[in-house]
Amino acid sequence: MAPEAVHPQIQTIAYGADSFEETASAVLTDLAASVHAPAVRWINVDGLGDIPTLQHIGKEFGLHPLALEDIVNLHQRPKVEAYDSYLFIVLRMPVASPSTVDVSPARLETEQVTMALGRDFVVTFQERPGDSFDPVRHRLRNPGGQIRQRGPDYLAYALTDAAIDAFFPILEAYGEQVEELEDDVIAQPGNRQIARIHELKRNLLTARRALWPLRDMVNALLREDSPLIEKQTLIYLRDCHDHASQLIDMIETYREICSGLVDIHLSSVSNRMNEVMKVLTIIATIFIPLTFIVGVYGMNFDPEAGPLSMPELGWRYGYPAILMLMAIIAAGLLIWFRSKGWIGRGRE
Amino acid sequence: MAPEAVHPQIQTIAYGADSFEETASAVLTDLAASVHAPAVRWINVDGLGDIPTLQHIGKEFGLHPLALEDIVNLHQRPKVEAYDSYLFIVLRMPVASPSTVDVSPARLETEQVTMALGRDFVVTFQERPGDSFDPVRHRLRNPGGQIRQRGPDYLAYALTDAAIDAFFPILEAYGEQVEELEDDVIAQPGNRQIARIHELKRNLLTARRALWPLRDMVNALLREDSPLIEKQTLIYLRDCHDHASQLIDMIETYREICSGLVDIHLSSVSNRMNEVMKVLTIIATIFIPLTFIVGVYGMNFDPEAGPLSMPELGWRYGYPAILMLMAIIAAGLLIWFRSKGWIGRGRE
Amino acid sequence: MAPEAVHPQIQTIAYGADSFEETASAVLTDLAASVHAPAVRWINVDGLGDIPTLQHIGKEFGLHPLALEDIVNLHQRPKVEAYDSYLFIVLRMPVASPSTVDVSPARLETEQVTMALGRDFVVTFQERPGDSFDPVRHRLRNPGGQIRQRGPDYLAYALTDAAIDAFFPILEAYGEQVEELEDDVIAQPGNRQIARIHELKRNLLTARRALWPLRDMVNALLREDSPLIEKQTLIYLRDCHDHASQLIDMIETYREICSGLVDIHLSSVSNRMNEVMKVLTIIATIFIPLTFIVGVYGMNFDPEAGPLSMPELGWRYGYPAILMLMAIIAAGLLIWFRSKGWIGRGRE
Amino acid sequence: MAPEAVHPQIQTIAYGADSFEETASAVLTDLAASVHAPAVRWINVDGLGDIPTLQHIGKEFGLHPLALEDIVNLHQRPKVEAYDSYLFIVLRMPVASPSTVDVSPARLETEQVTMALGRDFVVTFQERPGDSFDPVRHRLRNPGGQIRQRGPDYLAYALTDAAIDAFFPILEAYGEQVEELEDDVIAQPGNRQIARIHELKRNLLTARRALWPLRDMVNALLREDSPLIEKQTLIYLRDCHDHASQLIDMIETYREICSGLVDIHLSSVSNRMNEVMKVLTIIATIFIPLTFIVGVYGMNFDPEAGPLSMPELGWRYGYPAILMLMAIIAAGLLIWFRSKGWIGRGRE
Amino acid sequence: MAPEAVHPQIQTIAYGADSFEETASAVLTDLAASVHAPAVRWINVDGLGDIPTLQHIGKEFGLHPLALEDIVNLHQRPKVEAYDSYLFIVLRMPVASPSTVDVSPARLETEQVTMALGRDFVVTFQERPGDSFDPVRHRLRNPGGQIRQRGPDYLAYALTDAAIDAFFPILEAYGEQVEELEDDVIAQPGNRQIARIHELKRNLLTARRALWPLRDMVNALLREDSPLIEKQTLIYLRDCHDHASQLIDMIETYREICSGLVDIHLSSVSNRMNEVMKVLTIIATIFIPLTFIVGVYGMNFDPEAGPLSMPELGWRYGYPAILMLMAIIAAGLLIWFRSKGWIGRGRE
Ligand SMILES: [Mg+2]
Ligand SMILES: [Mg+2]
Ligand SMILES: [Mg+2]
Ligand SMILES: [Mg+2]
Ligand SMILES: [Mg+2]
Ligand SMILES: [Mg+2]
Ligand SMILES: [Mg+2]
Ligand SMILES: [Mg+2]
Ligand SMILES: [Mg+2]
Ligand SMILES: [Mg+2]
Ligand SMILES: [Mg+2]
Ligand SMILES: [Mg+2]
Ligand SMILES: [Mg+2]
Ligand SMILES: [Mg+2]
Ligand SMILES: [Mg+2]
Ligand SMILES: [Mg+2]
Ligand SMILES: [Mg+2]
Ligand SMILES: [Mg+2]
Ligand SMILES: [Mg+2]
Ligand SMILES: [Mg+2]
Ligand SMILES: [Mg+2]
Ligand SMILES: [Mg+2]
Ligand SMILES: [Mg+2]
């Protein structure tokens, strides 16, 4: 258990078609009192920082020591396990935070939610307060809603669905980031872009690690044939499976695009370097020979030493002739560069 | 639902071996009136922008709330789901637009089509007007065609087939783009080429996202053994499956070629930079030492300071000798470059 | 159908243990006449450019409209489909052309062959004249051969085997090209090599697209348990499956090697550029400082302006001293380059 | 067998609900003596360097020659094999060493542990002293613990669980190394970083080679339906399977991130080289033409040779004019570089 | 058949618990004579260069024509096929040669071994003399060995095991080459390293092509349930399967490491080029501006043309001032390079 673990806070909602009772901060004895009431009860525990409390709850609902161990061990993979009198479910949902859905690719974090689905109860355990379950709470408070007519299996479905649905806005934000990066990576490839692609790929990996086993888990529930899940709930779980598949599709697509962007980035940087090198080469190739020529006529050989000792320096048109020669060399090189496609319209 | 959602427009076609009735803009009450007529009815709804209308239609044909939810949630994956009295099918077809089939790699978009196949009806829902179903409408209007003798399952097949077939011209256009890029990427590698490859890869991903689950869906229909699908329709669905497989084959092939093109592009840019660098190096390596030599004889040491103080400047053949020396150095370097294969026929 | 489609030409071979009759250019009425003869008949149709002819043949042998559609739609994937009275088989064989087996990586093309295997006939349809079936024809003409004792299922096997075997010389040629490229890509990496690798990869993809489903098709035949295939023919189909597996193994191996070659090419180009850059850097690093020094003593400061104004120019050993200084600098830099491993035996 | 193989040292623990007996250095005859005692016995052998000892133990517990061969052949893959009277299990656990869990990526090594699970005994063989089983020994010594009430199958589970759990701290350390490398690879890409990534990838491969078959082995135990494993132990093995899956998830995630880091490294180096090249190009492109101009006016043409022979040298404002010209050229080039985004705030 | 095919040489070993008879160069009639002897016979044929001999042997042991075809067609994939009275097995073993196990990555070659396992015989066919079966021959000659008590199925196992075991020393040598390359590729990346990696990858592919289907073949034998394989031999085949799995694990690990090495090589070359470029850039950036300055004072403007015409040349401290200016510029640039991390301890 992490040292910063939060002390458990317990909320309970007990409901039936005609009754609804909500307790914001339940105490352990209340739990015991209501165990035999004829309604569906949802006990939600936020924070796993007090082992005795969790053990008390575990005992109350008959949870196996291995299930209790899974509740406090964060970083579980989503799964479902059948125990004698309950199904034990592990989910992951994105940590609700404003930064995760904005455009800058902040680190995505997922929170573990464990759930025990019994004959007349659902107990959920979260790492810390804050979750994606408010739409479910809202539907529970509405007396006419379908969820009030149904058993705990439907509640478990609704919570799973809410956890999965919470990934949609995040993946849509990632889709926008991908679009933005696609433009940037060609227009101005640089370390900032490569770092953003990497961060995005990392977040997609995190989402994938949560959603692949989540889908498998829903699939296992569909095939489980447990007496705890009514037949008419299966069709809703199938819908859940669909949503998870859709999210995984999005993740895989974005991952492939990001991999492509890494290659584009490298190509783009190479293209740019090529351009830089061409400028250097053109300038150097034109001026280095010319500088050599002017160097020749800057030599201090004594013209009076003999008829072959730099007689050009004394010619009447020596200077204009050498200027002309250099102009011809420069023009020739420029034509050659153009013919190679290094300058001018020949290249896009 | 997207804000720009189109208000539903309803067309109906009721037909049998001997009857045919088409209504371009049906109203909801007409739907109700014709429900018990002894013919196959196809109700097509273009636009999902009015929930009450959709709910009315849903009620008329007994559609489950989850099916209705799927109808309005775009970005569904193709699938088939068996409900008690109908099969619920999700398809994706390319948005018909002239730009998608021309040579420039415009962004491919797919439109969601949902379909309910009942005992005597097919209801289809499209995001917006315009589809690939005109060949089916044409065959329905022809009194002697096989489709007029057959039930709604054959109509559902024909619509699915039309949706799949609509991808063929698009993938053929992509094939041509691939051919064109193969030439360009070696001849003139640049950012434009890399951007075109990326766009093409993206479109192939989009087509793949539509077609992989579409094929799975057809496969599920083949194995479904539903009373709603007559045995002699299965052979047609098998043909559909074939076409989807062929498209997926094309997509995978083009995707592999595009991946190869990215690598070729990078190699090609590197080859080009190598060429640029060689020109620079040859020019610089020849002239830098020569420029140094002429610099030496441009120094202003006083020849009269002593017998070792630049006596060459006063030699009778000093100047021609130094020119000769420089010519020998240049020739030697050129021979060395040729022996390394940097210039001349040694290199292709 | 492609516009350049060839007008059908029909050859028939009717044979039994004791009879053999071959017609080079059969006419449609002959086909009808011989339908009830007590022999195995092989009707081969070259060219699909005349729909009425094909429909006539289709009617004669009871082919389903979907099968006829497949016959004229080229680019089918190999497959087998059971119809009531015949098996419908699609094959792909390499287009026989001298260029495909020579060393330059010409574009590989495959031709579609469709086959209907009935109780006493095999009908084959080819895109155009020319095929890999001559060994089969040869064996049929030999009165003592096993094939003359066997039914149409064995003929269908023999044709499938011939189509698969036709890929062997092509893949062997590719193997040689791979070997050649392995040497070239390190010795002289360039655009020509990269283009050849790409072409080879493309051809391997084409062969793979033909052979993967071909193997699946043979596998389907093995498991089909059709009354049209005698039990003793299965062992021959198993051999066919083996050959297809062997070809696919070769393809996958060559594909992996080609992928490796692309990476080697890039590394090799980078290594070469590194070498080029080292030469440039060594030359420039040695001569640029020296050129600066000689530039200093080429300045025209008036030595008579004061005792600090370039007194070196008038020193008796100024010139030899500066030459010595420059020699020391050059030697120092050369030693430094050698210590970095940029020159000399320290590097391979 | 490796030459440095350690001579076997044998420890035994015999226990039941009410009894506990531990022998630190058992001798072979003791083993024989206690075979029929009514308790669970765990015989642990450290070191495989003496074949007769191992054969004696093998004979005592009825081990098959192939099992004995596996015990001494290191580098086995984890597996479970059913023999008539015992299950033979191969595990791999990390070699416990302080260096493996610290931040520098030391080479991970795994040690082979073979185990025979019989009706009343567990025999384990290790390559050398030192293991991850101390938590199990501790629980065995505690009279009230569950493990004392259970049979040898539970002991085998506990040992397998301990071997798997020993990978957790190592993978957490790898996770931290990954985080650290992510920062370094962009900030200061170099050979040290690339070597660290490679070492990390190698260690992840080693862990994966141990854990993939370990998970398969646990899965095989779950499905084995052996009389040697009590039904209530299965739930514990399922937990083991979970932990292995979680570790494999971590490994795959880190492997993907490391692959991404290799690409980032290359891009980052290219970005850096681009920057270097830009500096060189800017400096060279500005000064090379200017140096040419000053070279022109350093030529020694005789101004008295004619009116076109460098008359500028004698002009009153020739020198300031040429300085001005050069300033204008330099400013023009700087503006051009800025417009290309090579200098200034236009680039990040 | 290859032209260099070797003429068959036949050795026979006939053995039972109490008898042993070995013939180094059997003739065909001997084979016939001993067919009905009450012992296990192993007939080994080295060289496939004489078809009549092979046909004679095939007839003697009732081999199917397709099996005979497989015997002479080299490049078969390992497989097992059940015929009526025998199992037909294809193996591949490494060609025994000293070069394959030494450190230089010579090309790995595998030899095809075909085997027919009948009720009282094993016939093996090899491409050429020399094999890995000597340990088996040695065990057969030992009267007390288990193999002498067992039937031909155990002999077939022993030969398969020997063929698989022959890959171990080769893969261990590859492991050492990998280790060596890991060091070299960072320390001195070059074409030699990249060629060695490629050669190693190629050999790993060859080994994989032999071992993947070999493992499948052993697996097929395990599930075959043939009367020709006694139940107590299965446990030995399971051990064989294990060894093949271990080899495949090694191959996959080395392949992944080699792929990583290719990337490291490229990064390492890029790092090195970066270093080279930095040296060039530092030298050029410092000296090019200085050379410009000395060029300015080498211009021949006439100081007497006017008061602005290079008056510095006549100043008393002009020369030392300009030297000072240049020292300041050089120092400034050095400080700037250090601040960018291009020189000094800031960079590793
Ligand atoms: Mg657990
Ligand atoms: Mg929470
Ligand atoms: Mg949902
Ligand atoms: Mg929902
Ligand atoms: Mg997770
Ligand atoms: Mg996939
Ligand atoms: Mg790539
Ligand atoms: Mg839905
Ligand atoms: Mg539409
Ligand atoms: Mg179609
Ligand atoms: Mg169609
Ligand atoms: Mg889609
Ligand atoms: Mg078709
Ligand atoms: Mg043809
Ligand atoms: Mg064949
Ligand atoms: Mg053949
Ligand atoms: Mg094909
Ligand atoms: Mg594979
Ligand atoms: Mg690659
Ligand atoms: Mg073994
Ligand atoms: Mg140990
Ligand atoms: Mg554990
Ligand atoms: Mg544990």
Ligand SMILES: [Mg+2]
């Ligand atoms: Mg291992």
Ligand SMILES: [Mg+2]
């Ligand atoms: Mg990559």
Ligand SMILES: [Mg+2]
């Ligand atoms: Mg064969």
Ligand SMILES: [Mg+2]
């Ligand atoms: Mg041999």
Ligand SMILES: [Mg+2]
């Ligand atoms: Mg072995």
Ligand SMILES: [Mg+2]
């Ligand atoms: Mg062995």
Ligand SMILES: [Mg+2]
């Ligand atoms: Mg092989």
Ligand SMILES: [Mg+2]
């Ligand atoms: Mg790579």
